[in-house]
Amino acid sequence: MKLIGSLASPYVRKVRIVLAEKKLDYAFELENVWVPETRIAEANPLGKVPCLVMEDGSTLVDSRVIVEYLDTLTPVCKLLPAGGNGRERADIKNWEALADGILDAGVLMRLERTQRPPEQQSEAWIARQHDKVTRGLAALDARLGESVYCAGKSYTLADVAVGCALGWLSFRFPEIDWRGAHPALARLFDKLSERPSFKDTVPQ
Template sequence: MKLIGSTTSPYVRKVRVVMAEKKLDYSFELDNVWAATTQVHLSNPLGKVPCLVMEDGSALYDSRVIAEYLDTLTPVCKLLPANGNGRDRADVKVWEALADGVLDAAVLVRLERTLRPQEQQSPQWIARQLGKVTAGLQIMSEKLGDSAYCMGKNYSLADVAVGCALGWLTFRFPEIDWRGDHPNLARLHDKLAERASFKDTVPFEA
């Protein structure tokens, strides 16, 4: 398998963490979707990363689709409950959607600030997106409570998604004091940061 992505994308990081946890072999092909030389559109018509190219040349895209597929490939470190446990599985996916939603809003703010001239930026629109980030972090904190992991005692895809979201906020939005506002999220993030899968995928500018 070949994963097309970048070292800065939190969605790509999620997939890389899952692949590391599942001990899956793959090649990693760097692609900057904002560069004129980008090639990911040849595999993903949406021009987005991550994109997982299979042995037969077909491709999977969207980190949630890829992560769910990868979890079926090996019983090592199951990250999603078995299909028979529908509610727990849905709860994990809600955690993932919440973490990705926080990222979606924050990414839009970054794009507004970096791609649009300052005089054309909308402070109201930026504030609206940052409000989603704040609200999402608050719900994450409330749902986590004093639990060891997002789903209680068991490490899951929910923790992967939340850990990648928090790591990207630290990387791109150091001014957001989510650690001070939500110490329980900080404890979770610090615990996840000790895992090899997270250590090896810390975001950086390639």
Template sequence: MKLIGSTSSPYVRKVRVVMAEKRLDYEFVQEDVWADGTTIASSNPLGKVPCLVMDGGDAMFDSRVIVEYLDTLSPVGKLIPTSGRERAEVKTWEALADGVMDAGVLWRMEAIWPKRADGERSQAWMDRQRGKVEAGIAAMAKGLGDKPFCSGIHLSLSDIAVGCALDWTAFRFPELDWRSAHPSLARLIDKLHQRASFKDTAPA
């Protein structure tokens, strides 16, 4: 398998962490989808990463689709329950984490996209997206409470998705300082940082 992505993308990182936890072999191909010479459209017509290219050449995209597939490839470290309320809980955590990242990306691109003049940038739009990021992180902290992990007592996709969202937020928006505001999330992220899967995929 070949994973096309960027080391700065939190969605790509989520896939890379899952691959590490599942002990799956793959080739990582760096791709800047914003560069003029990007070739990502040849694998994903939407022009986004991550994109997983299988041995036969077929491509799979969207991090949620990819991690769902990867969890079926090996019985090692099952990350997504197969059915029922437990599965819905994990997928809801993932949706919350992805929503924080979605809002963060919209906020960041409004602020830095070079093809938009400064006078065209909307502070109201950026403030709206920042509000979503902060509300999402607060909801994570409330949902985690005093539990050792987001969905029970074992690592799951919930924790991987939340960890990637929090690390990316700290990477791109250090001024938010969610650690001080939400010590329970700080404890969780410190625990995740002890895992090789997180150490080896830090955003850069």
């Protein structure tokens, strides 16, 4: 398998962490989708990363699709429940959706600041996205509470997704003091940051 992505993308990091946790072999091809010479559209018509190219040449796009597929390849470090436990599975995927939603809003904030001329930037738009980040973090912190992991006592895809969101916020928006405002998330992030899969994929 080949993963196309960047070292800064939190969505790519999520896939890289799952690949590491599942002990799956793959090649990593760096791609900057923001430069004119990018060729990402040859693999993903949406022009986005991550993109997973499988052995037969077919591709999977979107981090949520990719990680769900990867979890089926080996029983090592099962990140989603097997069998018919739909409620438990939906809960984990809901954690992931909330974490990715925070990232989506954060990315839109960053793009507004970095990809548009200052005179065209909308402070109202940035504030709207910032509110989504703030509300999302508060919801995650409240849901986590005193639990060891997001979805109970076991490490799951929920923790991977939340950890990637928090790591990216620290990387791109150090002025957002999510640690001070959300001690439960800070405790979880510190715990996750000790895992080799997180240590080896710190955004840069």
